[in-house]
Amino acid sequence: MRDIAVISFAQTPMRRRVEELNEVEMLMPAVHGALRQVDMTIDDIGFTCSGSTDYLAGMAFSFVSTLDAVGPWPPIQESHVEMDGAWALYEAWVKLQLGEIDTALVYAYAKSSPGDLPMVLTRQLDPITMGPLWPDSISLAALQARALLDSGRASEAEFAEVAARSRRAAMTNPNAQLAWDRPAADVLAEDYLVAPLRRSDCPPITDGAAAIVLAAGDVARSKVERPAWIRGIDHRIEPIHLGLRDLTVSESTRIAAERAGVADGPVDVAEIHAPFSPQELILAQAMGLGAETNINPSGGALAANPMMTAGLVRIGEVANRIAAGEANRGVAHATSGPCLQQNLVCVLEGE
Numbered sequence: 001m002r003d004i005a006v007i008s009f010a011q012t013p014m015r016r017r018v019e020e021l022n023e024v025e026m027l028m029p030a031v032h033g034a035l036r037q038v039d040m041t042i043d044d045i046g047f048t049c050s051g052s053t054d055y056l057a058g059m060a061f062s063f064v065s066t067l068d069a070v071g072p073w074p075p076i077q078e079s080h081v082e083m084d085g086a087w088a089l090y091e092a093w094v095k096l097q098l099g100e101i102d103t104a105l106v107y108a109y110a111k112s113s114p115g116d117l118p119m120v121l122t123r124q125l126d127p128i129t130m131g132p133l134w135p136d137s138i139s140l141a142a143l144q145a146r147a148l149l150d151s152g153r154a155s156e157a158e159f160a161e162v163a164a165r166s167r168r169a170a171m172t173n174p175n176a177q178l179a180w181d182r183p184a185a186d187v188l189a190e191d192y193l194v195a196p197l198r199r200s201d202c203p204p205i206t207d208g209a210a211a212i213v214l215a216a217g218d219v220a221r222s223k224v225e226r227p228a229w230i231r232g233i234d235h236r237i238e239p240i241h242l243g244l245r246d247l248t249v250s251e252s253t254r255i256a257a258e259r260a261g262v263a264d265g266p267v268d269v270a271e272i273h274a275p276f277s278p279q280e281l282i283l284a285q286a287m288g289l290g291a292e293t294n295i296n297p298s299g300g301a302l303a304a305n306p307m308m309t310a311g312l313v314r315i316g317e318v319a320n321r322i323a324a325g326e327a328n329r330g331v332a333h334a335t336s337g338p339c340l341q342q343n344l345v346c347v348l349e350g351e
Contacts, residue, residue, distance in 0.1 A: 004096050005220040005227030006323075006348065008037035009316030011210040014177040014304030017113040018207040023057065027069040027109045027209040034105070034211040038223045042071050045213075046101025048078045049092045051085035051108040052308050055120055066109065077101070084108065085210065085312030086273075086334030086344050090233060092214055102219045109209035110307040117205055117307065124337050126240045137338065138202060142194040144247040144339045145278040149196060151248045154281050156196055160187035162277040163200040163302060170299025177304040178204045203275040203305035210306075210313050228319035228330075228348045232260035235344035240337075247339050253286035256345040257331075264347075267293045268327035271314035273334045275301045282340065283333060293331075297321070311335065315346055322350045 010033030018026055035041060042048075048070055054062045063080045072078060081088045085108025092104035118136035125131040148154045161184045170179035190198040220227040236252035238245050245251070257263070270293050274280035284295060296302075298317045301310045311334025318330035329349045336342040 002097055002099065002216050003220070003229055004093055004214055004216050005229045006212055006315065006319035007215045007220050007224045007227055008034045008213040009210070009319055010034040010037065011175050011313055011316065012208050013175050014206050014208040014306055016177060016205060016207070018111060023062070023066050023109055023111060024069045026111065026207065027066055027107065030109075030209040030211040031069050031105070031107050034213050038213055040103070040213065042076065042105070045103050045105045046077065047092055047095050047104040048076055049088040049095075049104065049106050050080045051083050051088035051312065052080070052110060053082055055123055056110050056112055056115065056307060058115070070105070084308050084310065084334050084336050086315060086346070087235065087336075089212060089214070089312060089315060090235060090344065093230060093233060096214060096216050102216045104214040105211065106214065106312065107209065107211040108309040108312045110309055111207045112205050112307045113207050121338070130242065138194050138197065140242070140338045141202070141276040141279070142197045145196050145201070145276065147247045148278050148282065153248065154278060157184065157188065158281060159196075159201050159277040160184035162280045163187050166277070166296055166299050166302040167200070169297050170303035173298045173303065175304065176299045177206050179299060179303060197276065201277040203301050206304045206306040208304065208306035208309055210309050210316060212312060212316055212319070224323065226323050226325065226350055228322040228350065230346060231349050232262075232347040233345070234259035235342065237342045240341065242339060248282065250282050250286040250340045250343060253283055253333065253340065253343040253345065256343055257287040260345045260347050262287050262331055262345060262347055265329050267329060267331050269294045269297060269318055269321050269330040271298060271300065271317045271330070271332045272296055273301055273311045273314050275305050275310075277302065279340060287331060287333070287345065289331070311344065315348070318348050322348055325350070
């Protein structure tokens with residue numbers, strides 16, 4: 001296996017609504033910011049892979065137009081996944097493992113604000129039995145939260161603690177959309193949005209973009225002083241039918257964490273893609289994370305949840321802390337689909 005590292009990461013400030021920019025204009029600062037950090041241009045990149053969804057843009061093959069943010073002329077090696085950018089990073093990592101290239105650019109973006117996101121996400125559901133009922137994403141997360149409460153393994157007070165801690169941590173993150181310093185008791189005092197979830201248990205609608213540059217071996221070492229090496233990466237998927245799985249656990253995350261080697265050493269920092277507060281509890285348990293791990297110091301998806309981008313941001317946030325020497329070993333997680341259906345786990349380390 002080749003040694004592959006994250007050598008740069010850039011993201012746009014996450015906002016509730018970006019009206020003055022189209023997707024290309026929104027994406028360009030992230031792409032060129034990531035390249036500028038390591039003194040590279042698109043001519044230095046061997047492969048480019050993006051993550052986004054045409055459903056948010058409302059037009060087929062919308063990702064083709066956003067290549068203008070990269071500058072694909074002369075023609076470049078390029079690919080796209082209709083998934084979060086974390087899965088685009090996985091494809092780029094596989095491409096680098098083949099040994100034909102030494103560098104890759106990964107980017108992701110979304111403007112969720114123009115439409116009704118909770119209803120758009122119903123298109124991820126089984127089209128025969130569940131999809132025709134049009135259950136929105138918040139209601140499905142509430143069903144998962146209720147199952148967790150009924151199992152006795154968590155309480156609404158613990159949900160509130162996650163929400164309060166996440167927004168408090170986000171106060172030091174200049175790119176966070178939602179940050180405040182309020183006690184968990186204030187969260188518990190809120191009315192239910194969809195019981196047992198309160199508004200603070202749910203993620204904000206977010207427009208934003210992010211980009212990462214990957215490099216292999218000596219190329220990575222020549223570009224940055226402390227690369228964030230990808231020591232393990234794995235992703236798994238569970239049945240699309242919600243009735244066929246236990247919503248109080250995340251078996252796919254557990255398997256991915258095991259295969260990626262999360263338990264092979266101490267975890268200093270973990271960035272968990274948990275759009276709803278109960279999901280962080282489920283995911284932390286699935287990955288075996290304890291009190292010694294600093295979870296979501298960026299604020300996580302509860303502070304900003306750009307669709308198709310939040311998972312890639314989790315990898316970038318961990319990589320940044322390793323590059324800065326704030327952590328030696330970290331875990332990044334990304335999810336997609338209803339109730340944590342698909343999960344990716346990435347382990348990163350310093351030299």
